[in-house]
Amino acid sequence: MRLRNRFANLLHLSAWKFTPYQILALGFAGLIMIGTLLLMMPITAVNGQGLSLVDALFTATSAVCITGLVVVDTGSHFNLFGQSVIIFLIQIGGLGIMTMATLMALVIGRKIQLRERLVMQEALNHMTVAGVVRLTQSIIISTLVIEFIGGTILAIRWYPDLGLTGIYFGYWHAVSSFCNAGFDLFGNFHSLTNYVDDTIINLTVTSLIILGGLGFTVIFDVWNHRKWQDFSLHTKLVLFTTIILLALGTLVILLLEINNPATLGTLSWKGKILASYFQSVTLRSAGYNTVSVVDMQDATIFFMVILMFIGAAPTSTGGGIKVTTMSILIAAVWALIRGKNDAEIFQRRISQRLIYKAFTLVFLSTALVVIVTMMMSIIQSESFLKILFEVVSAFATVGLSLGITSTLTMQGKIVMIITMFAGRVGLVTLALALALRTKRAKVQYPEGKIIIG
Amino acid sequence: MRLRNRFANLLHLSAWKFTPYQILALGFAGLIMIGTLLLMMPITAVNGQGLSLVDALFTATSAVCITGLVVVDTGSHFNLFGQSVIIFLIQIGGLGIMTMATLMALVIGRKIQLRERLVMQEALNHMTVAGVVRLTQSIIISTLVIEFIGGTILAIRWYPDLGLTGIYFGYWHAVSSFCNAGFDLFGNFHSLTNYVDDTIINLTVTSLIILGGLGFTVIFDVWNHRKWQDFSLHTKLVLFTTIILLALGTLVILLLEINNPATLGTLSWKGKILASYFQSVTLRSAGYNTVSVVDMQDATIFFMVILMFIGAAPTSTGGGIKVTTMSILIAAVWALIRGKNDAEIFQRRISQRLIYKAFTLVFLSTALVVIVTMMMSIIQSESFLKILFEVVSAFATVGLSLGITSTLTMQGKIVMIITMFAGRVGLVTLALALALRTKRAKVQYPEGKIIIG
Numbered sequence: 001m002r003l004r005n006r007f008a009n010l011l012h013l014s015a016w017k018f019t020p021y022q023i024l025a026l027g028f029a030g031l032i033m034i035g036t037l038l039l040m041m042p043i044t045a046v047n048g049q050g051l052s053l054v055d056a057l058f059t060a061t062s063a064v065c066i067t068g069l070v071v072v073d074t075g076s077h078f079n080l081f082g083q084s085v086i087i088f089l090i091q092i093g094g095l096g097i098m099t100m101a102t103l104m105a106l107v108i109g110r111k112i113q114l115r116e117r118l119v120m121q122e123a124l125n126h127m128t129v130a131g132v133v134r135l136t137q138s139i140i141i142s143t144l145v146i147e148f149i150g151g152t153i154l155a156i157r158w159y160p161d162l163g164l165t166g167i168y169f170g171y172w173h174a175v176s177s178f179c180n181a182g183f184d185l186f187g188n189f190h191s192l193t194n195y196v197d198d199t200i201i202n203l204t205v206t207s208l209i210i211l212g213g214l215g216f217t218v219i220f221d222v223w224n225h226r227k228w229q230d231f232s233l234h235t236k237l238v239l240f241t242t243i244i245l246l247a248l249g250t251l252v253i254l255l256l257e258i259n260n261p262a263t264l265g266t267l268s269w270k271g272k273i274l275a276s277y278f279q280s281v282t283l284r285s286a287g288y289n290t291v292s293v294v295d296m297q298d299a300t301i302f303f304m305v306i307l308m309f310i311g312a313a314p315t316s317t318g319g320g321i322k323v324t325t326m327s328i329l330i331a332a333v334w335a336l337i338r339g340k341n342d343a344e345i346f347q348r349r350i351s352q353r354l355i356y357k358a359f360t361l362v363f364l365s366t367a368l369v370v371i372v373t374m375m376m377s378i379i380q381s382e383s384f385l386k387i388l389f390e391v392v393s394a395f396a397t398v399g400l401s402l403g404i405t406s407t408l409t410m411q412g413k414i415v416m417i418i419t420m421f422a423g424r425v426g427l428v429t430l431a432l433a434l435a436l437r438t439k440r441a442k443v444q445y446p447e448g449k450i451i452i453g
Numbered sequence: 454m455r456l457r458n459r460f461a462n463l464l465h466l467s468a469w470k471f472t473p474y475q476i477l478a479l480g481f482a483g484l485i486m487i488g489t490l491l492l493m494m495p496i497t498a499v500n501g502q503g504l505s506l507v508d509a510l511f512t513a514t515s516a517v518c519i520t521g522l523v524v525v526d527t528g529s530h531f532n533l534f535g536q537s538v539i540i541f542l543i544q545i546g547g548l549g550i551m552t553m554a555t556l557m558a559l560v561i562g563r564k565i566q567l568r569e570r571l572v573m574q575e576a577l578n579h580m581t582v583a584g585v586v587r588l589t590q591s592i593i594i595s596t597l598v599i600e601f602i603g604g605t606i607l608a609i610r611w612y613p614d615l616g617l618t619g620i621y622f623g624y625w626h627a628v629s630s631f632c633n634a635g636f637d638l639f640g641n642f643h644s645l646t647n648y649v650d651d652t653i654i655n656l657t658v659t660s661l662i663i664l665g666g667l668g669f670t671v672i673f674d675v676w677n678h679r680k681w682q683d684f685s686l687h688t689k690l691v692l693f694t695t696i697i698l699l700a701l702g703t704l705v706i707l708l709l710e711i712n713n714p715a716t717l718g719t720l721s722w723k724g725k726i727l728a729s730y731f732q733s734v735t736l737r738s739a740g741y742n743t744v745s746v747v748d749m750q751d752a753t754i755f756f757m758v759i760l761m762f763i764g765a766a767p768t769s770t771g772g773g774i775k776v777t778t779m780s781i782l783i784a785a786v787w788a789l790i791r792g793k794n795d796a797e798i799f800q801r802r803i804s805q806r807l808i809y810k811a812f813t814l815v816f817l818s819t820a821l822v823v824i825v826t827m828m829m830s831i832i833q834s835e836s837f838l839k840i841l842f843e844v845v846s847a848f849a850t851v852g853l854s855l856g857i858t859s860t861l862t863m864q865g866k867i868v869m870i871i872t873m874f875a876g877r878v879g880l881v882t883l884a885l886a887l888a889l890r891t892k893r894a895k896v897q898y899p900e901g902k903i904i905i906g
């Protein structure tokens with residue numbers, strides 16, 4: 001409790017008696033409310049008709065939670081003002097959670113150090129007020145610099161085709177890419193399908209997505225230390241699993257879709273590889289697509305569901321249960337199979353407690369996805385796999401769609417709004433809450449024996 | 454190692470240098486081979502044409518692993534001899550794994566007692582050769598008594614309708630029910646749909662299924678102690694979760710299907726409730742059905758997939774990851790959410806190690822289901838949910854089918870044969886192997902810090 005209060009003190013909010021989780025949840029809810037009101041205003045729409053309450057709420061939630069699912073097409077429904085509102089919500093939503101989560105991760109890191117007197121591998125800054133301000137500044141400045149560089153490249157690429165609109169598109173999509181938001185302005189739910197074999201756009205957008213999905217704990221560590229052996233365990237694990245998952249995703253998509261005429265079949269070899277890579281990257285929770293996802297094979301779609309569920313790195317703009325969570329669980333299973341008592345990653349022991357937390361996160365996430373999928377398949381008369389895909393896409397803040405979201409009923413929209421919020425704010429809050437938990441049981445019962453399996 | 458060897462000694466097999474797992478796997482593989490050869494013989498078939506190798510292998514695997522998925526209809530393809538071969542494979546397969554697993558559970562129980570000096574709640578017999586023989590005798594006699602009683606009730610019910618065939622059907626289906634095998638002789642893949650509102654058949658068959666799915670550790674405990682407070686933790690947990698899951702299954706199926714004209718819609722209230730209850734029971738891995746499962750709503754089918762995956766109790770004829778495994782994981786998650794250090798069930802502490810093992814079992818099971826589902830959706834051109842259902846049905850040895858199994862391609866059949874074997878023999882072996890694991894790591898690395906979620 002002492003440190004939680006300390007953290008609240010840092011934010012000058014202790015007088016209001018909110019826990020950090022409540023601050024986080026309320027902050028996001030407030031931002032969504034503001035966004036909803038703005039998007040309901042007629043001056044945001046090309047046709048002069050503001051969105052209905054539920055559509056505005058859906059769009060604002062999707063933007064703030066950087067999900068990217070849309071009930072109206074961003075490019076054709078919204079005018080410049082509406083589009084600006086959306087990119088603003090994305091930037092605040094993406095930055096907000098990254099900053100909060102990064103700060104809290106450091107607080108938690110400190111807490112572990114103080115309480116359990118472990119030899120910490122990472123050098124943590126003192127969490128003074130000045131430190132918090134400095135770190136927040138670093139995060140904001142780095143975000144703007146990365147988005148500016150990416151945006152400039154895209155603007156240069158699009159200027160010849162689209163003129164001034166091209167420059168606007170460049171920076172707008174750079175923000176949307178780095179924030180893993182997945183919103184686009186190309187109209188008709190086209191996303192980036194027109195640029196399937198454009199090397200510059202593919203590499204720029206994917207680089208922004210990957211950087212956003214690494215999180216600032218990793219970006220700063222790499223920036224400060226440069227050498228692999230100096231990186232923290234967390235950084236090493238995030239980089240390693242990100243590369244593995246990107247490669248695996250590219251390979252499986254390429255293999256399963258190589259002869260599918262509606263997706264990769266008609267593309268050149270360069271196009272096939274670029275498109276497989278792009279779709280693999282986008283699953284880490286960006287939500288853009290360059291080929292038609294709905295035309296993919298069931299096996300590919302199911303594979304994508306798994307990768308979306310895993311998601312990106314913690315304290316990033318990516319969603320899902322996170323690559324670190326998955327790695328810890330795989331390490332735990334591997335250790336048990338090999339008859340070892342402790343799970344190990346890069347020659348570091350993973351505590352039973354951390355495994356326990358990782359498992360809890362996955363268990364609750366799975367339960368949520370299962371329940372929401374059941375509800376949605378009662379509400380919507382669509383094929384099961386499509387519903388599962390859309391639910392996981394919402395939960396993991398990916399935003400890829402097989403076309404269901406634009407045809408949702410009112411109840412369907414409300415369920416999906418809750419899912420998007422739970423998947424972003426709920427999951428990050430849960431992870432933080434779990435990380436802070438160390439209360440001891442007062443009564444310890446004798447150990448019981450149960451047969452499993 | 455000492456106790457593993459001791460167990461092998463008990464079985465007089467130590468000279469061959471097989472581990473208990475290998476004995477178990479090889480025994481089942483051998484039984485499947487014998488069954489396959491028999492079912493390929495023309496004298497087993499009504500039309501005088503023995504099954505092809507792959508169909509015979511599929512049927513024998515399904516019988517020995519008490520799965521119940523069939524590529525040819527048992528009632529119309531096989532003659533009396535063929536049907537006898539199948540019920541023999543079911544009885545040996547069902548009894549064999551129950552006996553082996555029960556014995557091993559006791560050995561493991563003893564081992565824990567000796568090694569870790571815990572206060573054991575359960576009174577365990579000394580594992581002398583005489584003790585093993587006595588326990589095995591008890592299991593076999595109890596099985597035959599239960600099957601005889603159930604069979605007699607069914608025979609009396611069917612005799613007026615079917616004459617001598619009715620008596621044969623009574624005992625045959627009693628064995629298939631108690632063994633949770635799900636094979637039936639009613640022809641045309643009809644299962645028990647003709648008896649949807651027949652109270653005697655419904656209650657007799659479901660009682661046999663439930664008893665078989667409790668396992669002898671529970672049946673003997675209840676038989677010997679009679680009172681709830683005298684039951685072992687394992688028994689209490691199995692009974693509690695079985696009742697919860699049966700009630701939940703009945704309720705959800707009733708609610709979701711109540712107005713579906715193809716399933717419960719046209720039935721009387723008694724029929725609706727009986728049918729919901731029967732379908733709930735059958736998911737615990739019997740595989741009979743009294744209404745058309747393929748006509749159920751997607752939400753119901755998905756719900757059934759979850760219940761099938763959970764399955765029944767360990768050391769029973771039921772499949773799945775087992776109710777105890779699921780309960781341990783829920784208790785673990787609940788403890789962490791409430792900020793407690795230890796998971797507790799009925800005022801007994803659950804060791805971190807047991808939670809770890811339960812999680813590993815679920816993780817590997819999920820991975821298998823995901824990979825097989827992906828493979829099957831590449832091989833077969835059926836809807837995703839149907840494939841998922843069929844794969845989980847095979848893995849959890851349920852045997853319910855949405856009709857895919859009878860139209861499988863050669864590759865599909867082979868994948869499903871492997872899945873059935875892995876789901877029964879593999880899973881029980883894995884659970885035993887995990888239970889016996891206590892090796893210590895030689896090097897203990899310093900604890901690492903990773904951010905999850």
Ligand SMILES: [K+]
Nearest residue numbers: 067180181398
């Ligand atoms: K997204």
Ligand SMILES: [K+]
Nearest residue numbers: 520633634851
């Ligand atoms: K079965």
